[in-house]
Structure formats: C-alpha cells, structure tokens
Amino acid sequence: MKTNAINAEPNKARAGRPARLTLADWMPKIVMAPTVIVTLVCMYGYMIWTAVLSMTNSRMLPSYDFVGLSQYERLFNNDRWIVALTNLGIFGGLFILICLVLGVILAIFLDQKIRSEGAIRTIYLYPMAISFIVTGTAWKWLLNPTNGFEKLMIDMGFTDFTFDWLVNPDKVVYCLVIAAVWQASGFVMALFLAGLRGVDGDLIKAAQLDGANTFTTYRRIILPSLKPVFFSAMVILSHIAIKSFDLVAALTNGGPGYSSDLPANFMYAHTFTRSQIGLGSASAMVMLGCVLAILVPYLYSELRGERNE
C-alpha cells in the first residue's frame, strides 16, 4: 500500500525545493503515523494473515498446510453459506435503506425547533445504548407469535391479525431488519442532525427566496450539501450490516434452521465453534470482497469530489 506514498511530498522531488524540511512540515504526517502503523499492522497485516489462512486447512488453531483454494470451493458448496450471503443481501440492503430514510426524516423533523427535542432525541438514540444481549430477549418476546405483537393485536380485537415472521424461515430475515433498524436508525438520525446544524443559514434563506418550499429546500439544497454525512452514514451502516452478529445471536440464533444466518455468524461458528479456521478465514475474505466490491467504487467517487470551500 502506501508507505512510500505517504513520505513522498510532491514538491520534495521537484527542483528548487529546499531539502531541509522543518518539523512543522512533517507534523501532519507525524500525527498520522500512529494510525498508519496500526492500520497497516492490525488491519492489513491481519487481513493478509487471514488471506493466507484461507488457503490452508487450519482447524482449531492456525496451521500452514496450504491447500490452495479448496476452502473457497467448500465454502461455495455449503448451503448454509449461500443462505447467509443471500440473507446479507436482503438484510443489508433493506437495513441500510430504511435506516438512511428514517434517519434523514427524523433528523429533519427534529430540526424544526421542536420543543423537548432533547428528550425525543434521546428516545431515538437509546436503542444503541442497550446491549442486544438483553434487548434481543425483549424483541424475541415482541416478535413471538404466541405472546408478542400478534397477541397484542388479537387482544385489541383484531382477531385475524397474524405476525409470525420470527418463526417463518422465509420472513425471519425481516425480523432482523426490524430490530436492527430500531437499534441503528437513531444514530443515523444523530449524524444527520449534526450535519444539519452545520449548514449555513444564508443558503436556506436564498433557497426560500428562490421559491423553494421547505421540502424542496431540504431536497435540493440542504441534503446535497450533506453528502459527506451520507457517506459517513453509509459506511457506518454497511459496517453494522456486515458485522451483525449479536443481533442474530440474540434474536434468532440463526434459526429457524439456519434460515436467518448472516455471514458473520457463519464465520464465527466455523472459526471458533467448529474449528474450521481455514473455512472461516475464507468466508471472511469473501465478506471483505463483497465490501470492497461495493465500497471501492463509492469511495472512489466520493474522494474524488472536490471539497466545497
């Protein structure tokens, strides 16, 4: 990667640049250095290590008997992995989309000089605060057909109401979406709220004079200028989506069957419970590959964009 790039100040190479550089010139690089080192070792180093392991037949602990790509072959012959990947697609897509939409809308609503904004904001945020180890139980109850919403609605007189997603292998992934959106959308809201608070008031005035109504002002002027916030939110949400482990562990434990498995659970189960580090590493690499496929083009377009000074 970029060790060389980081040291290479563009001017230094050029004629005329004094060779002597002051400490001040190096300061940005010096302060970044710890992060760079740590990233190189603890992210990329481990990533390479994992890549290497994915080509071995490591079982309980890492070993270095290379078996080529056969772990990947096994992986894609594994029904459970395919289910997990498909689930990730559905779950990730829906989760990110709903969180973004909900987060934006709630942030905009909260930004309308709402009385007791603080209380409402905290309510939207609190699901983040409570460990899923326990909220999982509460959700399990709520989503359970025999004593949750369904019962609630039936008790309220809607006798035909059915809500059995949690036990339906085809629908259970939507339960994950519900719980995950509940948990993460508040934070997305907070991100956007912080962004909204940074928008120059004059711009809004200008837009109003141009005849834009509140909705259009948000859509055309304010939200576009929050592009970096969308970026943050996207990264955070995809991070949560791809790493959703607790959620599945607590809410469905992968069930019914393994119909609500996500790759993170698959990977964890194989790496640690089933002593298949090789296979687990392969699945981790595939997960990473999926992220790269989505993230890299996005990153590219995002980082190329000029900053608005």
Add this chain to the structure above:
Amino acid sequence: MSNIKAIRRKTTAIERLLRVALYLVLISVAAIYLLPFIVMLITSLKDVEEIRTGTLLSLPASLHFDSWSKAWSSACTGSTCDGISPFFLNSFQIVIPAVIISTVLGAINGYVISMWKFRGSDLFFAALLIGCFIPFQVILLPMARTLGWLGIANTTTGLVFVHVVYGVAFTTLFFRNFYQSVPGELVKAARLDGAGFFTIFYRIILPISTPIIVVTVIWQFTQIWNDFLFGVAFSGFDTQPVTVALNNLVNTSFGGKEYNVDMAAAIMAALPTLIVYVLAGKYFVRGLTAGAVKG
C-alpha cells in the same frame, strides 16, 4: 431548519395543522421506539411468577424493586455473586481512555486528511475505511498474539488499545467528513497569523467541531461500552467489562430464568451510555461557522 419556521409568528391554519401532525409523528415514532424498553422496564419490575403467567405489556401487580438490587449487587455472574456493580469500574477504565484517545486521534486524522492533504492522504483514508470492514472475529487470534507480544494481553490497557485501533477508522471518518464543509480559508488565515498545526487545530478547528465531537463520542462510547467480543476475548478475569458480566448474568443454562433481573441489569448497564446521550445532546448546536467567510 429552524430558520424556516422561526420567521412566522402568526401561522396559518394549515401550518398549525402540519405542526400538530409533525408532533404526532414524532411522538408516535418515539412510542414505537420505546416499546421494547417499556417491555423491559415492566418486566424488571415484575416478579418471576408474574412474568411466567402474565402478558407482555400488562402492568406489574405490585412493583418489585428487588430485581434491581439483586442485579446490582447480588446476582451471580459466574461463581461470584456480587451483581454487575463490580464490573462498572472495569468498563469505565476501558471506555474513558479509549473514547478519549480514539476521538482525539480521529479528530486529528480528519483534520489532516481534509485540511493538510498530502500525497497519499486520501488513499490512506480509503485504506483505513476499507480496513475497518475486516470482520472483527477474524482478528481475534492475531490480535491476541499481538497483545501477548506487546505484553498487554488480558489487561485494561490491551482492551483500550484494541478499541482505539478499531475505532479510529470511524472517528476519522466522522471528523473528515465534517471538516469537508468547513471553509478552508480559516486554516489559511490562521497559518498566516502564525499559528502552527496544533494551534490551528486546537484554537480554530476544535471549537467549531462540537456537533461532530458529540456524534463521535456517542458512537465510540456506545460501541466500546457495549462491546462484548473484545471484552470477553481480551480481558483477564479481573478486567472483564460490564457486558461480559451481563452476558454471564443472562445466560444461564439451567435454573429458572430470572428475566426481571436480566432486564434490570440490562437497563442499569445501559445507564452510563444514556447519560452520555443526554449530556452530549445539548451540544447539537447550530451555526458554528456562520459569519466566517463570504461566498
């Protein structure tokens, strides 16, 4: 934004109606968000028998606070039965340094990446972001070895280190994206005024970063406080964070499940985070860069 609404003193009927609708939406969404919490709270106040027999949302016949005191000080987490209270200190010892260090690092990194660009800084940022998508589960083993090698395995310091390492990508992301919209002229002006790298950061940039600091602290505090995986894998027997204790408390494999104690413990374990939300919330302020530049 507020400016949109602030202008009108006299509002038309439609606007008043919209406003009522707005509050209705906000409050009903809040109610939905609160539902699981209400379930937890109600449950924590019932006794075991009532949980077994009653329905989810029925109010407790009488309030039982003993589940709370039990969760706090006498529920068993492993072979010790001191509740979750002894573990709070561990958590704080991990969370506070880790949040501070990762936020500060993130702020500085974001500042460098958006205002002191050098060749490769954007590339590094991209690399950092991609890097943080490495599933945490796969790094457990190599990280364990690294920590052992550094001599900080199973210590609080080790946990702080791990949380900083895997938190810094996000904190950097938040700050960098916030600083994208800060006028670059401010840094230019300060450089001319003779301010150095850190002075600019400290005197000019940090003071206008409050909303994003709040967001970052909320995120980091929550992530680290609620972390289980690292907490369990890298802690020693005497440095376990509260989540591990909570997990131990909740996960019994036999004996009647004391849901009320579980719920009480969970709510208690979440209190520090909630307090952070409430305290930090008032720094969601507006207009920090207003008046800086023209254009």
Add this chain to the structure above:
Amino acid sequence: GEVEVLHWWTSGGEAASINVLKGLMEEEGHTWKDFAVAGGAGESAMTVLKSRAISGNPPASAQIKGPTIQEWGDLGFLTNLDDVAKKGDWDVVLPQVVSNTMKHEGHYVAAPVNVHRVNWLWANPEVFRKSGASIPTTWKQFITEADKIKAAGFTPLAHGGQAWQDATLFEAIALEKGAKFYNSAFIGLSDTTLRSEDMIDVFRTFKKVRGYVDSGFSGRDWNIATSMVINGDAAMQIMGDWAKGEFTAAGKKAGIDYVCYPAPGTSEMFTFNIDSLAMFKVKGEDNQKAQQDLARLILEPEFQETFNLNKGSIPARLNMSREKFDTCAHSSMDSFLASSSTGNLLPSMAHGMAASSMVQGAIYDVVTNYFNDESMTPEVAVDKLARAVKASM
C-alpha cells in the same frame, strides 16, 4: 499458588457448585481466579480460550470436553496429570469411557466433573392423564400417543429452536436403530450407514415428530420448552438430565409432578455427555502445584456429589453414596453401569462427545435445516448429510 479457571458454569446451581470447588481450593491455600464466560453452550468460552492460548497466556484450567481435549492435547497446550491420577487411583474410580476421554496419548490431561445422560424423555403425567395417553416406549408409539395428546388440545412435544436441540432429538431417534448403527454413523462416520435405508427412516420419523411441536418453537430456549412441560402446556420433552434443574427450580418433585423415562426405544442405551476441566501448561511451581491440587479436588467425592446434585447429572467417579440423589439420577446411574458392559454406552453426537466439532457442525446444519424445511424429503436430507460429513472430515 493461583489457578485461573475458565468455565461457563454460570447458572445458579452450577455457580454454587463451582464455589464449592473454589472453597476447597482456598482451604488448601490457593487463590482461585474465576473466569466465567457464559452463553452459547460454551462458544464464547472457547473463543476466549483460543485467544488466551494464542496470546501465550492460557488459564490454568478450562472447561473443555470430549474430542476437543484431544485437539488441545495435539497442539501441546495441556499439562500432564498422571501423578495426581496415580495417587487418586483414577484408573480405578473412573469408568473406562470416562478415563479414555480424559487422556491424551495415554496421559491424563483433564479431570471429569460429571456424566450427563442425554437420551431422556421428560413428561408431565397430568397432561398424559387428561389426554388419556401413556408414556411411549418406541417412536412408533410416540406418534400414536402424541396424536391423542394433540387431540386433547395440548402440545405433544415441547421443543426449542436451537440446532443442538434438534440434534438431541435426532440423536434420540437414531439411537433406536441400535448401538451399531449409531456407532457406525456418528463415530465411524461410515458413508454407507449415513446413506442407509435406516438413516432415511430416522429422518422420516424425525419429520413426523416435528409435526407434534407447536408453531412457536423457533428461537425458543430449551428451558422455556421445559417450562411448557412444567406448566402443563406440553406433554413431553426430549432433553438431557440438566432439564431436571428446571423442574427442581420450579418446585416440582420427580415421579409426582414430572416423570423421567429414557427416550422412546432407547431404554437400554445411554448417551453420555461428560464435562471436564482440562489443565493447561502454566508457569511457576506454585501455580503448577495449585493446578495439580485442583485436579485432585475435582475427583474428591465431596465435590462430585455437590456438583452433580445441583446439575442433575451423575458423578463421574464410581462407588459413591447414592442417597442424596433422586430417582431419575438413580435410574441414570444404573443405566450407566449396565450399558457400559453391553456396549450400549455411547458418546452423544449432539453434545460433541462423538465426533470432532467440524463433523458435529456439519450434522447440525443438515439436521436443523431438514427440521425447519417443510419441503425437504428424507432422501435428500440423507444425501446432504453424507456429503456434509464427508466435506468436513
């Protein structure tokens, strides 16, 4: 010296009993560092153990069992307990099946704490009475009785939504086909047995039994399922003897409020699940001393009794006083002795005693998927099973 013990005995009774051990250790002048990691049937604990081991700082002792002991032994992490074993006559007091699992390459590396019987059927006699059914002794009969119970408006079989529960049930059904079949399928992993007509039949029965489980089973914990039996909502549960703890906790009496029978068609058989503490290599003579003392104390009758009374299981060592144990435990002990001589004493596949964790996982996947997928035929399932087992070897 100090011993750090990594375990997942965190529930009330277990914790109390591990405290006994702690007390004993402290009496000996050692320090007990308790590292409890609950949840997921020890999954988290295993993760911690690996991370600790890799960081070069393993605990002195950890709760591991079955073939896993061998795997750790292969990696050279475990310490030798032969001295303690010799002094305590372990070869004598422990049944052969038990001592074999405790040894790696002929040396003791772990100390057993208990023996669980897995193939139990727990029943609520009240429900049976109300629906006019009787306790089934074969799976065939199970179906006829279950129909009666269902007709009476009860849930015939209480079951939860975890893969290991499905596997426990599956294992019990497979057990009816005999020890030879069981051995060949789950220990020998013979492809022909896995693809045999008998196996197809097992799957067929399995699917039928599935029909007697209520709709809300998914995601349910096993103890919730047990409480359905306790509350009289359900008639039966197939579960190991740890279920007894739930009945006891609810204040129910064995033989009166609930009854325990061997799972249908398996009364001659005993599938066991042995918990044990393996000892890791540690530094420092004091600590090694403490470690040896720990191993010794585990086998002391005092600890074995308290622990197993709490846990519902039977002591790992023989020749202990039976008087404090209840009827179910007595029947378990008898069966344990009887089966060990007939070759009907079998390691539980569902609880990781039979095969490596990889094979176990592969079987879990197929079984649980089949259980939850209405459309999968037994033939397909058998094929998947054989292939999955092969792939994981």
Add this chain to the structure above:
Amino acid sequence: MANLVIDNVIKRYGQTEVLKGINIAIEAGEFLILVGPSGCGKSTLMNSIAGLEEVTEGRILIDDKDVTYANPKDRDIAMVFQSYALYPNMTVEQNISFGLEMRKVPKEDRDIEVKRVAEMLQITHLLHRKPAQLSGGQRQRVAMGRALARRPQLYLFDEPLSNLDAKLRVEMRTEIKKLHQKLGTTIVYVTHDQIEAMTLADRIAVMKDGEVQQLGTPQEIYDNPANLFVAGFMGSPAMNFIPTKVVATDTGPMLELDAVQKTLLPFPNKACLESYVGKTIMLGLRPEMITEPQAHKDGQPFVITTEINVEVTEPMGADTMILTRVKENEINCRSHPAYPAKPGDNIKMMFDTSKAVAFDQETGVRLDV
C-alpha cells in the same frame, strides 16, 4: 411590479435595536437606493423586506398586501445577498436556474434565460464551475445572475457590484438600469458607490443607526441635504464643513471664512441667517465649489476669489484634490490637474457659494430649508 410600504419597522437583536422605526413608501416601478454607513441596518432592512428576518415591530406591505408574516417564497422577491449565499453543491448554471425551476419554468426557457443572464454578466465560460472555483467577483456575478434570471415583483440588491472592477461595474450598472427601464420592476438597492447611487436611483434613502435620515431624489439629497450627516455622507470627497461666524453687513448677513483675513462669503439664502448673526454656523461647501479661478465664473454673484495655503495635493487623474486648512478645518478643493499647486504654495482659489448650505452647529439641522 409592486409598491412596497415599510411601516414603522423595528428590529431588535436581543437588546440592540438595529432598526428604529423605518418608514419608507416605495411606488411600483421605483428604484430606491439605500445608503448609509457600515452597520447602519441596510442589510437588516433588506432581510426584513424579504422575510428572512422577522421584524420585531411594524408592518411590511408589498403590492398593498400585508406580508409581514408571509413566507419569503410567497413574496415574489429576488435578492442578491451581501454574502452571496451561493449553493455550493450546484454549478453556476444550476445556481442561476434554480429559482426558475422552483417557479416551474420549463427547461428550455430556463436554458435560454440562464444563457441570457450569463452573457449579460460575462460568466458564460464559468457556467459549469462550482462556486468554490470562482474568484470573488465571479461569485458576486453569479449571485446577481441568480436574482436577474427571475422576474419577481421586487428586486433586492445588497451591494451587488462591490467586488467588481470599475469597468465591469459601469457595464453592470448600465445593464441594471436598462433592465429596470425595460421591466419596470421595483428595486431596492444597497450600495456604497456614490456614483451608482446618483445614477441609478429614482430616490435615495440615507440611513444612519437604524433610522432614515433623508429620503429624496439624488439631486435633492446632493443639493439639499436635510442635515449635517446627509451632507457629509453623500459626495466623494465629502462636503467641506467650515464653522463660520455670521456677521451683519450692509447687504445682509455674510459669513466670515476666517478671522484673520476676514474673507467674507456671501450666502444665497440670507433670510435664514438673520437670527444667527453673531453666532457661528456650520457652512457646507462641496470641494468642486472651491476651484482654481475660472474665467467664465468671474463676477458671478456668489463667487469670491481668495488666497489659500496648500497643504497636500492629491492627483486623481481627472482632477487634483488640494487640501488646505481654514481655522483648523481641513478643506478639500478640486482643481484641474494642470493648475499649478505645490504643497506650501499660497495660491488663489475661487469659492462659489451659490450652492452652499448652512447647518445649526448643535443640532446639525439644515438652516435654509
């Protein structure tokens, strides 16, 4: 085209009263220019008219409708902000056409309009840039373009040309004038450029500290300032203020320029001086009324030639400013560049008091109105 009535508008920011009761009535199609010292409340008034700041008290009527609490977008106003407020995420083109889009103008018409405006403002080559890539003056022109693309009832321009070079500014000024003549839209315009004010305005409102000091046609303001402040504010270089004693002579009261030489200046409106005989009043005389002796003016009634001492000379191209001092008061005179005047010289200058004005020294109020 709409009239605009600003009725006793008061604006406070917390304690500070920024507008202290402004009353201005502007007729439909009128071009009003607001001038006043920095910080006197011009932008605040503009914002209040546009509805971007809530007024604390008073009313604003556009086209005879009370819009005090109306939504900015319903007022049909286009405004050029002093701070530009360009949409940073949009290109110049999008910035300009946004207002049209909001008014549901079809795409083709928008394009035509953007093209027209861009040509007029000479920013056609910049249409695809983002604001961040523009120079200060270019940004200001985009801000203009955004307003000019629309055809509102009322234009508000807040110092729209301040960052343009003189040449461009003259061109833009002409364009605005043409536009006003063509469309007849009502315009309120803030400027610090006196020439802009004089050439564009139908009427000028001179503000100070949140109050309107005088409202009148440019010529009125220039020739008949209501008070010392207006007189001193309008005109560049500023009017000379000379405290002079009113002395009685046979031909009526005269003004004693300095006590030593006893130069007596005549004053057009003698009547108003009567009551001030013996007292000191403030004489206002524009620099262009103190020139080198001009033959064709010789002998005219209010013209007097006297000798002064040159302190500083300032060549300004078309003219040269000569700074002299009378009784401690600096006096600016305007002479032809060719007139020989060097610092230290004593030279003859011609004082023309035909347009001189007099103010009460204490109140600053004009005497002769």
Add this chain to the structure above:
Amino acid sequence: MANLVIDNVIKRYGQTEVLKGINIAIEAGEFLILVGPSGCGKSTLMNSIAGLEEVTEGRILIDDKDVTYANPKDRDIAMVFQSYALYPNMTVEQNISFGLEMRKVPKEDRDIEVKRVAEMLQITHLLHRKPAQLSGGQRQRVAMGRALARRPQLYLFDEPLSNLDAKLRVEMRTEIKKLHQKLGTTIVYVTHDQIEAMTLADRIAVMKDGEVQQLGTPQEIYDNPANLFVAGFMGSPAMNFIPTKVVATDTGPMLELDAVQKTLLPFPNKACLESYVGKTIMLGLRPEMITEPQAHKDGQPFVITTEINVEVTEPMGADTMILTRVKENEINCRSHPAYPAKPGDNIKMMFDTSKAVAFDQETGVRLDV
C-alpha cells in the same frame, strides 16, 4: 520591511492556467496595487505570495530569500482575505489579537494593540461580538484589523475596503496611507477602486487573464497606458476610444473625428502617425478632456471646439456626464453640472487632445511610445 520578487510564477488549477508567468519586483517599503478585471488572478497571486496556494512554477523571494516552499507562517506576512475568513468561534477582539498571541506578544501589549486597531477601524463597540453578529462592512473591518494589529514584513490586502461606505473608505484609505508612511512596510494591495489605486500606490500593476499588462506609477498608467486594455481599464468613466482616420495635412498628420463634419483633431506626437496616414487608428481620449468650452483653454494648441448631439445626460453631483455618439461609438464627456445640456440638444463641446493617446487597431499596442 522587505522586498518581494515574483519570478515567473505560473499557477494552474488542473487544466486552467490562472497565472501565466508573473514577474514583479517590489522594493522594500513599496506600496504596490494590483488591479485587473474580475477573475484575472489577483487573489491567486496574493495567495501564492502568502504561501497559501502552491505555485505550479516559478519562485517567490521575500527579502531576497527564496520562500517558494516556505511555510506561510515563516514568511511574516499579514493578509486581508477577500472572503474575510474570520474565526467564527472567536469574538472580534480574539480575532484581532490571535495573530499577536501566536507571535507571543504579551497580553497587555495585545490589549493595547487591539484597542488601537479597533479605534482606528471604528469597531471598538463590537469587540465582544462574534462575526455572525456583524454587518458585512463590520466583518470586513475586523478582517482588516486582524492584519493591521500585526507588524509583518509584508502586508497583503485583497479588496479590503470594498464593503465600506464612501466616507469610511476615505478614512480607512487615509489610515492605510499613514500607516504605510509610518511603518514603511511593503504592501501589496488589490482594489477595484480607481481612486484608491491612484492615491495609495507607489506603483500599479495592471493584470489581465493572468498576465501583467503594465507596471508603473499611477501617473504613468493613467497618462501613458501601454495598450488599449490598460487605457480602457484605468479611469472611470473609461477613456473614450474613437477609431479615426489619419489624414495628411500641411501641418502633418491629423485625425479625422468624423467623416461627415470632417472635424480634424490635432495630435501631440505626430511622428508616430506618419506611417498610419490613410489608415484608421484608435484614438484614446479621456472624458474629462471633452468638456464644455472653457474660456481659459481657448486657443491652446491641442484644443478644438465642435458641436455634438447629446444622447443621454447623467448628473453625478460634481459633474454631469454627457453621452454622445461619433461614428457609432459612444463617447462620454464630462461637463460642469451647470452647463445646459439636454438629451437631443446640439451643444458645443471642447476637445482637448493634448493628452490623447493612439493605439494600433489590431494589436491594441500604443503607437506613441
């Protein structure tokens, strides 16, 4: 006090070349004014000098040291940004004293300095406000204050007075001039105000499209513009350009003002016209050289009186502009406000060509230099 050498500086933004090789040498203590049309690269040049933009090619020397790659803060420069760039989180006071604080000036001295600057800029009452609570002109003054509080080697002012009213601007201009005289600091100053340029500058650099067109004293630039562009750019209202035919007469080549009346204008530098006889050249004549007939000029060598048709009149206070048309070319004339001229009238005007200049029509280059 330091000299400044800008040595062939080139700056590109991607493809666009914004500075195309600028060469300017400024002596220590000199006051240089940069002028040029909007977007010609003035701010970019200022930024390059300050080290805030990296130059693509070329060198910058301050005090004979190559600082091309030096850190801005080591260049000892104070700058007023066109966009102000105030620190939004600091009060006015803190904004002003920040630079001093950074230079480790003790608190008491800072306070004194802030007070002095604030008084000079008339913002004392605003010291405790935040930038967001200021008017445009007040912000600009704070930006000035920030620079003026320091005593750097070099001041850079980028349109520092553009948002001030005329009166304040004159005062500020004087203050800057005094400051320069007192401290003798080298100053580079961008302005669009011609009077500012003429009165403040030791030398003026006229830029266009990233190139310096002419560098000289104000008088040189005004009287002897190097080319059509400079001639047209400096002076407000702009110089009149009239394409005239060079005709040979007995007294040498003369210029034919219009083909109908055949008014012939004399030209001071006849030699340079010789080779253009029969061709058309561009005559440059400032408006103030076309006036109402003035008795004292009558009979002077290069003065001719002729009759013109008034198209538009524009009263500007001190003068009235008269717009006429000669051969399709608009011509601005400057007359005394009292001179009676109404649109449509035919009136007599006096053309004084003693300072007229001539340019090649194609290249725009001055002929008579």
